[in-house]
Amino acid sequence: MDVDVIVIGAGPAGENVAGRVVRGGLTCAVVEDHLAGGECSYYACIPSKALLRPMELADEVGRVPGLPATEPVDVAAVLARRDEAVSHLDDSGQVEWITKLPAEFVRGRGTVVEPKVVEVTGQDGRVTRLTARHAVVVATGSVPVVPPVPGLAEARPWGSREATTVKQVPRRLVVIGGGVVACEMAQALHFLGASEVTMLVRDDRLLGRVEPFAGELLAESLRSAGIDVRFGASAERVERTAEHVVAHLAGGGTIEADEILVATGRHPALEGLGVDSAEVDDSMRVKGSDWLYAVGDVNGRSLLTHMGKYQARVCGDVIVARAKGEPDDGPALRATAPVPQVVFTDPQICSVGRTEEAARAEGFDIRVVEYDLGNVSGAYLLGDGYTGRAKAIVDERRKVLLGVTFAGPGVAELLHAATIAVTAEVPLEVLWHAVPAFPTVSEVWLRLLEEYGL
Ligand SMILES: Cc1cc2nc3c(=O)[nH]c(=O)nc-3n(C[C@H](O)[C@H](O)[C@H](O)COP(=O)(O)OP(=O)(O)OC[C@H]3O[C@@H](n4cnc5c(N)ncnc54)[C@H](O)[C@@H]3O)c2cc1C
Numbered sequence: 266m267d268v269d270v271i272v273i274g275a276g277p278a279g280e281n282v283a284g285r286v287v288r289g290g291l292t293c294a295v296v297e298d299h300l301a302g303g304e305c306s307y308y309a310c311i312p313s314k315a316l317l318r319p320m321e322l323a324d325e326v327g328r329v330p331g332l333p334a335t336e337p338v339d340v341a342a343v344l345a346r347r348d349e350a351v352s353h354l355d356d357s358g359q360v361e362w363i364t365k366l367p368a369e370f371v372r373g374r375g376t377v378v379e380p381k382v383v384e385v386t387g388q389d390g391r392v393t394r395l396t397a398r399h400a401v402v403v404a405t406g407s408v409p410v411v412p413p414v415p416g417l418a419e420a421r422p423w424g425s426r427e428a429t430t431v432k433q434v435p436r437r438l439v440v441i442g443g444g445v446v447a448c449e450m451a452q453a454l455h456f457l458g459a460s461e462v463t464m465l466v467r468d469d470r471l472l473g474r475v476e477p478f479a480g481e482l483l484a485e486s487l488r489s490a491g492i493d494v495r496f497g498a499s500a501e502r503v504e505r506t507a508e509h510v511v512a513h514l515a516g517g518g519t520i521e522a523d524e525i526l527v528a529t530g531r532h533p534a535l536e537g538l539g540v541d542s543a544e545v546d547d548s549m550r551v552k553g554s555d556w557l558y559a560v561g562d563v564n565g566r567s568l569l570t571h572m573g574k575y576q577a578r579v580c581g582d583v584i585v586a587r588a589k590g591e592p593d594d595g596p597a598l599r600a601t602a603p604v605p606q607v608v609f610t611d612p613q614i615c616s617v618g619r620t621e622e623a624a625r626a627e628g629f630d631i632r633v634v635e636y637d638l639g640n641v642s643g644a645y646l647l648g649d650g651y652t653g654r655a656k657a658i659v660d661e662r663r664k665v666l667l668g669v670t671f672a673g674p675g676v677a678e679l680l681h682a683a684t685i686a687v688t689a690e691v692p693l694e695v696l697w698h699a700v701p702a703f704p705t706v707s708e709v710w711l712r713l714l715e716e717y718g719l
Pocket residue numbers: 273274275276277278279296297298299300301302303304305306308309310311313314373374375376404405406407425429446534537538560561562563567568569570571572573
């Protein structure tokens with residue numbers, strides 16, 4: 266079969282490339298080995314957020330006197346809603362979306378066998394050969410890394426998929442890692458009944474890529490909920506017995522649990538793909554090639570759905586421009602945006618742009634302003650004991666924001682204002698005229714500017 270563009274992988278990134286190239290007038294085939302919709306729809310963003318939402322709501326209700334207690338939580342109902350959110354692992358809706366674009370949907374494992382040629386091996390072993398006139402786009406996502414701890418692989422550890430598809434919440438859980446998956450899933454499963462959760466965090470802080478204060482607030486929250494967060498801790502050996510799993514700790518001691526969750530990062534999914542590297546330029550074209558592109562997790566730039574989709578929009582439009590011989594270097598045709606991210610824990614942690622450490626390392630002349638969210642009237646009204654913090658990094662030369670971080674209940678919805686301010690490089694003196702409504706948590710913007718001296 267000949268088409269203009271072949272996309273391998275129908276996760277959020279691959280689907281969005283297909284949408285853009287078809288909209289631009291090209292024909293497209295989308296190859297998917299497992300479920301159209303990708304990791305995000307069935308095993309990652311959607312189910313994890315469905316599992317975290319009841320905890321968030323219960324915490325919120327708990328902060329407002331006079332409302333009925335929400336415990337005990339109906340775990341079966343929470344899991345049933347999670348199952349609905351992931352369409353019971355049925356991808357027919359997503360396949361229909363692809364075919365209605367219209368694009369050709371080809372189920373099977375894709376391999377690039379020669380330039381612009383992809384062979385797809387179906388589950389029945391049949392091979393379909395696809396040829397692209399213009400481009401092949403790799404959007405195969407990422408796979409979890411399991412560290413080489415003796416006995417760990419044999420102990421059948423959980424990865425994020427097992428955690429998000431959980432049917433029976435284990436009573437005792439050991440979590441290896443202190444990143445986003447570890448924190449979100451430790452907290453969700455603890456809320457849903459894992460009464461003994463121990464986190465083995467190799468480093469001395471949680472969420473190593475965000476501002477340290479945010480990780481500290483989160484560690485306090487996890488610990489006060491009863492989760493045993495151990496810093497500088499690691500398993501040197503793991504074994505599974507008939508009844509449980511045992512983690513032998515470096516430096517002595519053991520922890521016995523029902524399951525062990527490994528959340529130690531992810532690698533680009535390149536195995537068996539016929540592609541050695543997915544390192545791309547800002548147009549998402551693989552370095553050294555004029556027909557191969559890579560978007561989403563697989564290129565390693567930013568392992569987030571919204572960033573994969575953003576890259577996909579750029580990539581699709583660039584391919585269309587190049588296919589038509591039109592200019593391919595307009596500002597909308599390069600993926601260079603600051604990265605926003607939300608960690609959906611309690612407190613929520615969200616950030617965009619540079620941290621203080623990153624800005625200093627890049628040589629910016631900066632000033633840091635911070636403000637306690639609990640002192641904002643809008644936050645006080647959300648409930649008793651609301652705590653949180655905001656931190657902004659100001660480029661002193663241009664008087665614009667380089668990065669903003671919020672930590673606190675419900676702060677995720679504050680993030681897009683920060684994303685606009687950072688992306689558009691809004692001068693602080695202009696930002697001053699963006700008056701936050703009273704009494705909302707957004708009033709923290711005014712407080713930050715006042716702290717700065719405006
Ligand atoms: C537990 C968890 C929670 C997360 N929560 C969030 C969140 O809240 N917000 C957020 O922004 N990000 C979140 N992420 C990250 C997000 O899931 C990824 O960034 C996103 O799924 C990447 O999209 P993608 O299209 O690049 O890859 P994927 O979604 O992984 O899709 C890749 C697709 O390619 C297919 N494929 C692979 N190889 C082949 C092949 N050779 N042939 C055919 N098909 C192939 C796969 O089957 C898959 O369907 C989370 C991740 C995890 C693990």
